[in-house]
Amino acid sequence: MPMSQDEIKSNVLTTTIESAVNWGRKNSLWPMPFGTACCGIEFMAVLAARTDISRFGAEAIRFSPRQSDLLIVAGRISIKMMPVLIRIYEQMPEPKWVISMGACASSGGVFDTYSVIQGVDQFIPVDVYIPGCPPRPEGIVESLLKIQDLVDKEKLSDYALSDTK
Amino acid sequence: MLLEKTISDVKESFPEAILDVTEFAGERSVHIKCDRILDILSFFKEAGFEFLADLTAVDNLTLGGFERFVVVYHLLSHESVERVTVKAYLPEEKPTLRSVESLWKTADWQEREVYDLYGITFESHPNMTRILNPDTFDGHPLRKDYPRRGRIERSDFPQVKRGIRKENETP
Amino acid sequence: MSRVTFEPLETDSMVLNFGPQHPATHGTLRIILELEGETITGSTPEIGYLHSGFEKLGEDLDYNQYITITDRMNYLSPLCNNVAYALTAEKLIGLEVSKRTEHIRVLMCELSRIADHLLNVGMLAVDLGAMTAFLYGFRVREDIYDLFEAATGTRLTTSYTLVGGLIRDLPEGFDKEVLRVLEEVDEVTDDIETLLNKNKIWLDRTKEIGVISKEDVYSYGISGPMARAAGIEWDLRLKEPYSSYEDFDFDLVIALNGDVFDRYLVRMEEIRQSIKICRQALEKMPAGEVNVDPDLGFSLPSKDEVYNSIEGLIYHFEVTMPNRGMTPPVGEAYVPTESPNGELGFYIVSDGTRTPYRVRTRPPSLINYSIFSKLAKGHMLSDVPAILGSINIIAGELDR
Numbered sequence: 001m002p003m004s005q006d007e008i009k010s011n012v013l014t015t016t017i018e019s020a021v022n023w024g025r026k027n028s029l030w031p032m033p034f035g036t037a038c039c040g041i042e043f044m045a046v047l048a049a050r051t052d053i054s055r056f057g058a059e060a061i062r063f064s065p066r067q068s069d070l071l072i073v074a075g076r077i078s079i080k081m082m083p084v085l086i087r088i089y090e091q092m093p094e095p096k097w098v099i100s101m102g103a104c105a106s107s108g109g110v111f112d113t114y115s116v117i118q119g120v121d122q123f124i125p126v127d128v129y130i131p132g133c134p135p136r137p138e139g140i141v142e143s144l145l146k147i148q149d150l151v152d153k154e155k156l157s158d159y160a161l162s163d164t165k
Numbered sequence: 166m167l168l169e170k171t172i173s174d175v176k177e178s179f180p181e182a183i184l185d186v187t188e189f190a191g192e193r194s195v196h197i198k199c200d201r202i203l204d205i206l207s208f209f210k211e212a213g214f215e216f217l218a219d220l221t222a223v224d225n226l227t228l229g230g231f232e233r234f235v236v237v238y239h240l241l242s243h244e245s246v247e248r249v250t251v252k253a254y255l256p257e258e259k260p261t262l263r264s265v266e267s268l269w270k271t272a273d274w275q276e277r278e279v280y281d282l283y284g285i286t287f288e289s290h291p292n293m294t295r296i297l298n299p300d301t302f303d304g305h306p307l308r309k310d311y312p313r314r315g316r317i318e319r320s321d322f323p324q325v326k327r328g329i330r331k332e333n334e335t336p
Numbered sequence: 337m338s339r340v341t342f343e344p345l346e347t348d349s350m351v352l353n354f355g356p357q358h359p360a361t362h363g364t365l366r367i368i369l370e371l372e373g374e375t376i377t378g379s380t381p382e383i384g385y386l387h388s389g390f391e392k393l394g395e396d397l398d399y400n401q402y403i404t405i406t407d408r409m410n411y412l413s414p415l416c417n418n419v420a421y422a423l424t425a426e427k428l429i430g431l432e433v434s435k436r437t438e439h440i441r442v443l444m445c446e447l448s449r450i451a452d453h454l455l456n457v458g459m460l461a462v463d464l465g466a467m468t469a470f471l472y473g474f475r476v477r478e479d480i481y482d483l484f485e486a487a488t489g490t491r492l493t494t495s496y497t498l499v500g501g502l503i504r505d506l507p508e509g510f511d512k513e514v515l516r517v518l519e520e521v522d523e524v525t526d527d528i529e530t531l532l533n534k535n536k537i538w539l540d541r542t543k544e545i546g547v548i549s550k551e552d553v554y555s556y557g558i559s560g561p562m563a564r565a566a567g568i569e570w571d572l573r574l575k576e577p578y579s580s581y582e583d584f585d586f587d588l589v590i591a592l593n594g595d596v597f598d599r600y601l602v603r604m605e606e607i608r609q610s611i612k613i614c615r616q617a618l619e620k621m622p623a624g625e626v627n628v629d630p631d632l633g634f635s636l637p638s639k640d641e642v643y644n645s646i647e648g649l650i651y652h653f654e655v656t657m658p659n660r661g662m663t664p665p666v667g668e669a670y671v672p673t674e675s676p677n678g679e680l681g682f683y684i685v686s687d688g689t690r691t692p693y694r695v696r697t698r699p700p701s702l703i704n705y706s707i708f709s710k711l712a713k714g715h716m717l718s719d720v721p722a723i724l725g726s727i728n729i730i731a732g733e734l735d736r
Contacts, residue, residue, distance in 0.1 A: 036364050038408055038411035050478050065357075079318050117319055190667060192670060237696075243568075274702065
């Protein structure tokens with residue numbers, strides 16, 4: 001039986017594939033916390049009851065890079081750890097986003113020493129930086145919203161073009 | 166008390182190895198030559214200082230002292246609640262001394278740490294390799310002549326480009 | 337007639353890489369395990385993935401500046417590090433702080449001990465599949481964070497002590513808040529014990545796992561709750577009292593079996609003892625100044641003076657300028673303190689200048705972790721998270 005005009009209005013929504021995909025992606029980010037130091041503890045606080053990130057659909061913490069699309073670098077990265085981080089970044093499937101959480105990951109922070117990387121963005125691409133040493137849980141929530149904005153602006157045509165190359 | 170008695174016993178038993186016995190801020194330190202370290206520490210252990218609280222080293226490059234390097238042992242007696250510091254001096258040309266791993270297993274990792282950071286080697290240690298820095302690391306960072314910011318190790322990594330996504334404008 | 341024979345099923349020994357990125361490694365540990373089936377036949381822990389050059393940095397920063405660095409060492413209980421470092425520097429210089437300062441330090445240390453143990457037990461439970469204990473524990477941990485924030489200004493990296501005092505006195509109404517939180521902690525401790533103590537899965541996975549004997553404690557230099565769980569009656573707060581711990585009345589907690597379960601029990605009981613100490617500290621809190629006399633040249637003048645009088649400003653500069661300020665005598669000091677993990681000691685060598693010549697931390701995590709290979713041998717692969725969790729390894733302190 002064909003639908004009446006009224007039924008179509010209340011049951012069908014027209015949109016582009018792009019916005020539908022982006023909407024799905026941004027509300028179900030699967031973070032992979034690369035927590036090494038103090039920031040890792042604050043990241044735990046974000047998972048706990050008071051600032052619960054499942055409100056933003058990002059509570060599915062995956063410790064395997066192959067299952068996640070958001071890398072959160074939380075804590076200082078030493079010269080021994082950097083090759084591991086690069087490898088984990090490369091193991092994540094596209095599309096992927098990176099948050100550099102806290103002063104140490106973003107710039108080395110107070111650790112201006114021989115063994116601390118002075119900012120992971122020298123070696124891997126970073127989308128959002130969170131200031132603070134360590135950032136408050138609210139800061140992490142804010143950065144998650146920023147990532148959601150970025151995801152919203154994704155263009156499917158970018159992927160199509162790169163596939164034909 | 167145990168501490169005074171042990172120190173005078175050590176002085177008596179190893180007169181040629183003891184360089185000095187000092188006191189600062191209520192802490193007693195026994196300064197010794199490095200070649201009798203194992204004997205002296207087992208003497209302390211048998212006397213009742215059965216807990217090796219800490220093992221570390223100091224580079225005396227600008228501080229001065231008997232020799233360039235000193236390995237510092239903090240011993241503790243649970244029985245009489247007293248602590249003593251034993252300091253073994255090593256020359257710059259040959260920074261080597263006997264491992265005390267046979268007396269305390271805890272010395273295993275701490276001696277590796279001293280080796281890693283100061284380049285002091287320990288004879289008859291089961292596994293004398295770097296512990297904190299990567300195996301490829303060149304130099305011993307806690308020596309006074311090593312720069313704090315390092316040489317180039319912290320910026321010597323490949324740069325990973327973005328995958329299929331274009332470079333985003335930062336939000 | 338041919339006979340059918342069965343060959344025994346052959347298993348090859350296998351090498352498994354565990355970490356450095358693994359949820360149970362709490363940061364950055366890596367263990368290379370040798371397995372026979374699922375049984376561990378050997379293990380080689382590899383550390384150093386968070387080596388940040390703390391000790392090198394200490395030779396470059398002055399005595400008060402380094403306090404901010406000690407926060408980032410054991411980030412589960414930064415206040416204990418602050419206090420341990422300040423005590424060492426004060427011993428080196430020969431400063432006597434007021435009774436009030438000492439009591440505030442005790443109060444703060446014990447609050448951090450509660451927070452540390454709660455998180456440790458919670459994480460151990462998460463690793464063994466009991467998420468609830470973590471969520472319960474973290475709820476009160478957030479309340480303790482609020483207390484720290486009220487007193488120090490930040491949640492985690494507190495930097496609360498100064499050499500010769502504290503950055504500020506306790507805020508008004510702090511004691512009431514503390515009492516309220518302590519009450520909640522009391523409840524949550526009971527709740528967690530109700531959840532876990534008789535839980536069959538919990539008992540199966542923690543009893544007789546990773547047993548430490550008394551001889552091991554001496555040989556491996558184990559300290560803190562791990563040593564006490566093995567039956568060693570050693571608590572620095574009671575045996576070598578520092579920061580006026582001798583004024584407080586509390587019990588030494590020991591257990592006898594030395595396994596993961598006993599370490600958990602010791603931690604839970606220590607939370608109760610800490611609550612007791614906190615209550616006493618609030619009750620007997622002496623009045624007075626928190627900083628040593630500014631004329632000694634070690635403590636900063638109050639902000640009020642700095643902003644409103646020329647003398648105060650000049651004096652502030654005198655203390656903080658690179659070629660002035662505090663200069664301790666040539667010498668060295670080692671002060672052991674009882675941190676939630678064990679004996680946390682600082683060893684400072686001074687050459688008489690503004691910056692220490694050498695700052696060494698005696699890291700309880702590193703020394704307690706060195707026994708891991710021995711504990712893991714003969715157990716199953718799934719026991720590794722239980723053993724790791726019960727050691728309470730803090731990577732920042734482990735690798736420094």
